[in-house]
Structure formats: structure tokens, C-alpha cells
Amino acid sequence: MNTPSFNIAAVERDTGLSKDVLRMWERRYGFPTPERDGNGERLYPAEQVERLRQIKRLMDQGHRPGKLIAAPEGELSALAPRRPRPAPAECQINDRAGLEELLTLIRQHDANGYTQALQQRLVRLGLQSFVLDIVAPLTQQVGEAWEDGRFAVFEEHLFTELTKRVLRQAIATLPPGSGSPRVLLTSLPDEQHILGLLMLEALLALEGAECIPLGTQMPLLEISRAASAHRADIVALSFSVAFPLRQIPALLQQLRGALPDAVELWVGGSGVSRLTPPPGVLRFAGLEAGVEALAGWRQQ
Amino acid sequence: MNTPSFNIAAVERDTGLSKDVLRMWERRYGFPTPERDGNGERLYPAEQVERLRQIKRLMDQGHRPGKLIAAPEGELSALAPRRPRPAPAECQINDRAGLEELLTLIRQHDANGYTQALQQRLVRLGLQSFVLDIVAPLTQQVGEAWEDGRFAVFEEHLFTELTKRVLRQAIATLPPGSGSPRVLLTSLPDEQHILGLLMLEALLALEGAECIPLGTQMPLLEISRAASAHRADIVALSFSVAFPLRQIPALLQQLRGALPDAVELWVGGSGVSRLTPPPGVLRFAGLEAGVEALAGWRQQ
């Protein structure tokens, strides 16, 4: 009981590494080294689960598992991010101190303080600037801090949950959309990050678009159904870095085929930044691109 | 392109049936019958994916796969729910017509109308009655309608997303908690339903508890970390019917062991209704039980 053991399903849930991968690593690299219960089934000690989570984190940062598993112990935080940070200098410096202040509140687990500070900035800046200059860079900073291990999982969750609330609240105060265009916002199964979609929704709603937020994890076939039921003009999807890159092109192609030609398909998020979208799919590099695309759609 | 095919990973994502189960059904029951690509890998036609989703839905309702797969075609909606509906008569009749009105708005995909109707009821009834008499029965109705196939997936998602917004907005208008007790609200990985947690949060916040919402899908080891970082007095978890029942006792026992003895562990949701909680874990049958438990905690 003092050293609780995880079966392979629990490890998959907690680390995000599939059972196949866990078994394969054991076969190939000799790690992890789970014990077996009376039935011959793997039992992972908690410390190995912890190490697996660390390895997964560094892998998401661009490291390769072979090296990570071979590295003995001093690889803790000694490893720098391998993937070039997307424009670390381009980040708005005009409020770097303010961002740091918000991050500090999260680090101190001061939920009320963080919410208040956020709402204060929202009122001061207005929604558009709030999204572009505060929430967007803040999200990126948190993502980087999480990748570096400077943020715990639960701190990232707290940040996400509180920020979502402020954003949704701001969106709710906007007047209803003009009815055109009708934009359906969602993400595919296995993609649960929604902050990017919320930011886009805020910007589009500001421009008078009619946003239909469907939450995350919408099965492929349901999206086309929802699009016709809601008479959507545009379907907007978001992909985070965590989404398995290899599957995206096929999924987009399938969805594109299932949607009527008149419905535009927009994709965005850091998960598609290194991707050439299939024909008929528009990829956005950033939030501003979404607003520009809306203006473009209206000109048609 | 007209009949897009799904590989086994896509089917797993869209149906929620694991790869193991999909292969096993094929071996045992002769269904599904995917084709193979040049590489010998399974390719599921869209119609079989649709049927698999239907089967999964009926299974969640208590039917058994062997019977469902044997049934030829007329099993569409001919099957009644096998699990006894939890107190269909006990449901508050005082506003049944009002509930039906809200459901109709969702069925008509009238997002703005639904939100307005909801907010109107919130103002009229006050938060407590709104949660207990509107949102809770409404959620149950939607769940049943979804199980029966009267609601599409995207309609259920729209309902969830819009209702979440109204609830969160209501919570945001409450004054900050009194600081005691500090309640940490979250769910385990693979459990993404959050409406129940939000309802509980609203009720507890009304009573002056300090709620720390961490969102869903918190890894086991992170929960105990978060509990100590936030100096929580209580950890509240929610389980929906979709959560694999067999894994719950072991998970709760592990978490109970990882938490300090002074921290109470509360669990609720329809997923634990047919479960005897391990020692040291309090199970709640309904939302009211949570409020009573809060009063009890304060008396200690």
C-alpha cells in the first residue's frame, strides 16, 4: 500500500503512453521493468510511472525515447527543448511583466487572485486585446513552462480551467451574432484542448459571427451531421501539439469529403503548424489569421 | 472517397471500443467484417462504424454484445433500456413542461434561445433551485434521450457546452468562499464529464466553501500533489456511467492511500451508484447529499 502498483491500463491512462508502446519499450530498451502479479500481468511501481511521465514530457518536447531511456538519472531538467520555440522574441514584450505576474499567481495556487487579475485586465484592455495580448501569450508561456517541468500538471489544469471561465464569461456578455457567417467550433476525438477554440470564438463573436460551440471530441461523422443541422458556413477545428501528427492528414481529408463543398473547413493550433493542409482545407498560423479569414469570407 | 474507410485507430477513437475488443468481436462473432488494405491492415467501412456506435450505445444501456450483434437489423430502436431508470417518477414534476421546452430548444439547435431560456430560469429561481430543479433533471433527461438515440451526439455536446457556460457564469458571480473547507474538484483520466462537478461546485460555493476547480482528467498521482499544494480539506471526484466500473475500486483505494488521512475523499455521479465505496471514501447518491456532507464536515 505504501508503494502502490499500477496495472498497464492505469499506466496508459496516467502517462498517455499506449499499452503497445509500454510493452515495446520493455522489449527493446529494457525499461520499464514492471513486476508481475500472480497472473503474469505487469505491475508498474509508482516511481517508474513517474519516470515514464517525465520521459513522455521530454518526448513531447522533441527528444527521442532511445536517448532518454538510456540516459541514467542526471537527465532530469538538464535537457533543453529540442524543438525551436515558435518565435520567442516575437512575443509581445509590452506586458511581459504583467504576464509574469499572472503566472506567479498560478504558481502560488491563488485561484481567486488569478481570476481577479485576469478580469481586471479584460476590463482594462477590452476583449480583443485581452485575447491577443494576454491570453494567447499566456497560454504559450504555460505550455512552455509545462514542457520544461516548471509547471505541474495540476497547475496547468488550474490555469486552463480558470482562464476558460473568464473567456466564456466574456463571450456570454457579447450580443448575439448577426447570423452570418455561422461558424461551428469543435475538435476531433482525442483532442481535448479547447482554449484555442475559445479564443477564436471570442474574436469571431466580436466581429459579429454566429458561433456554435460544440465543445471538444466530436466524432468525425457527427461533425458533418452537426454542420448540416446548424446550417454552418464554416467548420473550425483546433489541434494541439499533443495530437498524433501522423493521423491528421487522413482525418482532414475524410472530413473534407464528408462536408458539403460550400462549407469551409478551417484548422488551427500548434498541432498543425508543421503541416501542409489537404486541398479544400484552410490552415491558420495564428488567431489574427482567423479574423482576416472572416473578413475574406464576407467579401465573397 | 464516397465511402471513406476507417483504420482501427480511427474506429477506436470514434466508437470508444478498444482495438482489442474490435479484433475479438471479429474473431468471435464474425462482426465487424473490415476489408484489408495492401498491408493487411483492417479498413472499416463507414456504415459498419455507424453500426458499431449504435451497438456501443445499446451496450451502455445494459444490453450484451452477443445478443446485439446476432440481432439482424430490426434491433434499431426496438430495444428498450435494460437497466432500470433511476427513479423516473421521483423526478420533479413541478416543471416538467419547462424541461420539455428547454429540450425542444436544443433539438431545434437554437443555441441562443436555449442560453436565454436557461438564464431566465436562473434569475427567476435562484442558483440553488436552478441547479437542483432544472439542471440536474435536465442532465438526466438528456442522458436518457442520448441513450435512446433520440439525441444525436452533437446535440448532447451542444447541450453540455451551453449549460456549462451558464453554470460557470453563475458561479463566477458568487462572492469568493470563506476559505473553509477547501474543496478540490476534479475527475480521473478517461472521465471527461464535468457537469456534475460544476453543479456540486455551485451548491458548495453557495454555502461558502472554497472551491478549487481543476477541470477533468487529473492523473492519480497529481491529485494528491494538488491536494497538498492547495491545502485541500476535501477531494471530490465525479464518475459518469461511461467510466469502466471494474477499475474504480482499485483507483479509489490507490488514491485514498496517497492522500493524507485528514483529507476526505468524496465520490459521486451515476458511475458509482452501484458500488460500495472502499473504507475512507464517501459516496454520494445525489447532489443534496453533498450539501449535507458539507454541513456535517463543518460540525466536526
Added chain:
DNA sequence: CTCCGTGTTTTGTCCTGGACAAACCAGAAC
């Protein structure tokens, strides 16, 4: 020196077929 093509290594996913335990059901005994 940088950029681009090509061969090699790494890595994840999929496959088959077997085993077993937990959940479920049905019929017997009380």
C-alpha cells in the same frame, strides 16, 4: 556554408492466436 536528396536507423502501430479472470446468467436448493 547552406541547402537538398538519399540511405539507414529508430520507433510506433498493427497483426495473430492464446489464456484467464471477472461479470453475468440460469437453475437448484432452501
Added chain:
DNA sequence: GTTCTGGTTTGTCCAGGACAAAACACGGAG
């Protein structure tokens, strides 16, 4: 009618093999 018990159903796990896509390393051309 209720409780116990044995058989059946069903999901998950295991081992080991195969292969393709991605990542890398290297050499040549601009």
C-alpha cells in the same frame, strides 16, 4: 421468494513478429 452455485459470456492481457513512416546522418551541389 431468496440465496447459492456452476456454466457461459466477455474484456483484457500476453508474446513475438512484421512493416511503414518518421527521424536522422551523410554526402554532394549550389
